[in-house]
Amino acid sequence: MWNKSDIDYSVYLVTNNELVPEGLTIYDQVEKSLQNGTTIVQLREKELDTGAFIDRARKIHALTKKYGVPLIINDRVDVAMAIDAEGVHVGQDDMDPVLVRKMIGNDKILGVSTRCEEELMKAINSIALIDYVGMGTVYSTSTKVVKRAPLGPAGVKELLKVISANKPELKSVIIGGLNKYNIAWTLSSCAYDGLNTNGVAVVSCIMGQSDAGLETKEILKSVRLGYGKLVAESPVIDIKREPAVVHFITNSVAKYFSANICIATGGSPIMSELTDEFKSFSKIPKIGLVLNTGTPTSSSLEVYKAAVKAYNSQMKPIVYDPVACGATQGRREIMQEVMSTGQFTVIKGNLAEICTIAGVDGSNMRGVDSVMDIHIEKIIPIISKLAMDKKCVIVMTGKTDIVVDGIIPTPEPRVTLVEGGNPLMAEITGSGCALGGVIAVYVASTSFHYAYEATVKAVTLYKNAGYAAGKISRGPGSFTANFLDELYCKK
Ligand code: 3NM
Ligand code: MG
Numbered sequence: 001m002w003n004k005s006d007i008d009y010s011v012y013l014v015t016n017n018e019l020v021p022e023g024l025t026i027y028d029q030v031e032k033s034l035q036n037g038t039t040i041v042q043l044r045e046k047e048l049d050t051g052a053f054i055d056r057a058r059k060i061h062a063l064t065k066k067y068g069v070p071l072i073i074n075d076r077v078d079v080a081m082a083i084d085a086e087g088v089h090v091g092q093d094d095m096d097p098v099l100v101r102k103m104i105g106n107d108k109i110l111g112v113s114t115r116c117e118e119e120l121m122k123a124i125n126s127i128a129l130i131d132y133v134g135m136g137t138v139y140s141t142s143t144k145v146v147k148r149a150p151l152g153p154a155g156v157k158e159l160l161k162v163i164s165a166n167k168p169e170l171k172s173v174i175i176g177g178l179n180k181y182n183i184a185w186t187l188s189s190c191a192y193d194g195l196n197t198n199g200v201a202v203v204s205c206i207m208g209q210s211d212a213g214l215e216t217k218e219i220l221k222s223v224r225l226g227y228g229k230l231v232a233e234s235p236v237i238d239i240k241r242e243p244a245v246v247h248f249i250t251n252s253v254a255k256y257f258s259a260n261i262c263i264a265t266g267g268s269p270i271m272s273e274l275t276d277e278f279k280s281f282s283k284i285p286k287i288g289l290v291l292n293t294g295t296p297t298s299s300s301l302e303v304y305k306a307a308v309k310a311y312n313s314q315m316k317p318i319v320y321d322p323v324a325c326g327a328t329q330g331r332r333e334i335m336q337e338v339m340s341t342g343q344f345t346v347i348k349g350n351l352a353e354i355c356t357i358a359g360v361d362g363s364n365m366r367g368v369d370s371v372m373d374i375h376i377e378k379i380i381p382i383i384s385k386l387a388m389d390k391k392c393v394i395v396m397t398g399k400t401d402i403v404v405d406g407i408i409p410t411p412e413p414r415v416t417l418v419e420g421g422n423p424l425m426a427e428i429t430g431s432g433c434a435l436g437g438v439i440a441v442y443v444a445s446t447s448f449h450y451a452y453e454a455t456v457k458a459v460t461l462y463k464n465a466g467y468a469a470g471k472i473s474r475g476p477g478s479f480t481a482n483f484l485d486e487l488y489c490k491k
Contacts, residue, residue, distance in 0.1 A: 012200065037216050081104065113136070121166070153189040172197045183226055184225040252295045258430060
């Protein structure tokens with residue numbers, strides 16, 4: 001018999017048979033995940049006929065029982081009753097929770113999906129004795145078609161406030177686009193405001209992985225870090241008080257200039273491509289990585305991947321600059337490999353680079369306007385979608401820099417256009433690359449939750465310094481010196 005108040009919702013695995021990699025089965029995935037710390041399982045089947053659904057549910061139930069974990073059936077009360085599962089989960093368009101409760105009795109777990117305050121209040125006030133609510137979508141997801149904008153951590157916090165004000169004993173889990181990288185950040189953001197959800201519900205980041213056991217372990221670690229408020233908050237970005245270290249993996253042309261610019265803006269640069277060091281660098285408290293793939297060699301990819309893994313594992317920011325990533329097939333492949341290795345905090349690129357990453361043709365995006373060199377109304381939706389999909393901040397550089405927030409959509413991504421600069425910036429080599437370092441200084445100086453604000457600050461500083469330096473310079477030589485001075489004085 002289950003004591004409902006003791007159910008551990010920390011890692012709530014929702015199955016999806018379609019995501020299971022070739023050569024593995026749903027049973028392999030669920031069992032490996034159970035062995036490594038999943039605390040509750042929901043069987044979610046959208047295609048199976050009733051007989052096959054019951055058959056699968058019985059097999060999954062045998063596994064969950066073996067590991068002492070409750071099994072929840074999505075939507076189908078009859079299937080849950082047929083196999084005597086521990087509970088049922090219903091969405092807003094499924095059977096009324098009051099009816100579900102009548103059918104399953106008071107001892108079973110009943111969960112309901114809620115997407116907004118209104119649905120949450122309905123669940124709170126329901127006479128169905130709902131045990132927990134699922135709250136989502138937190139971030140964009142490709143596992144399920146969702147019509148509403150993601151809640152983001154801010155939206156989650158609003159819902160958690162409603163629970164704590166109206167029914168603090170109601171359990172909750174969050175769902176949608178959660179992965180081993182963003183779980184700690186999301187939970188710590190809630191914990192910082194004294195709000196706690198009971199767990200994270202995940203699908204693709206376990207079901208779709210070749211090593212579901214390892215991934216479960218990492219997610220559990222991320223959950224614990226999040227509850228432990230790992231991420232120090234510093235809403236005021238003060239780089240003078242909180243100097244950051246920037247680890248540059250950057251192209252050979254930009255190294256010297258990037259290091260100088262980094263120092264001028266208050267950071268300490270480290271240039272290293274020695275993979276053995278990455279792990280220990282990534283443990284430095286305020287460090288950010290600039291990954292600039294501008295001059296790749298035949299062995300660079302392994303260095304890039306090792307760096308992404310190291311910084312992701314320590315939840316440290318990465319600014320990715322995919323220089324000329326669309327120029328050749330080789331560069332395109334490097335970009336795709338790097339992108340699939342992990343999570344980035346900021347991606348910075350020009351029009352062509354951002355379009356390449358977004359997989360769209362950028363040739364019709366160029367405008368003729370002298371202020372904006374692009375069709376802003378066409379490009380913003382593309383950048384916004386990319387930012388949401390990749391759950392990061394995107395900076396598109398040009399005459400006007402565009403910064404878009406895909407980390408904390410509220411509910412639409414925030415967009416800032418930054419004007420300024422000077423044409424001489426294009427006459428000195430590495431000025432675009434060095435901006436990545438300034439962004440890293442600012443982003444590493446604050447917490448993940450303020451990555452957008454930090455990026456806007458860095459980009460604005462850069463444009464302002466370029467503008468001021470341009471006014472007093474005769475050409476690229478004096479501009480370089482003046483630009484460095486302006487950054488140094490304005491930071
Ligand atoms: N429900 P993943 S989002 C099953 O918002 C489900 O209610 C959602 O999958 C909701 O962890 C979702 O792969 C899918 O992003 C979540
Ligand atoms: Mg449903």
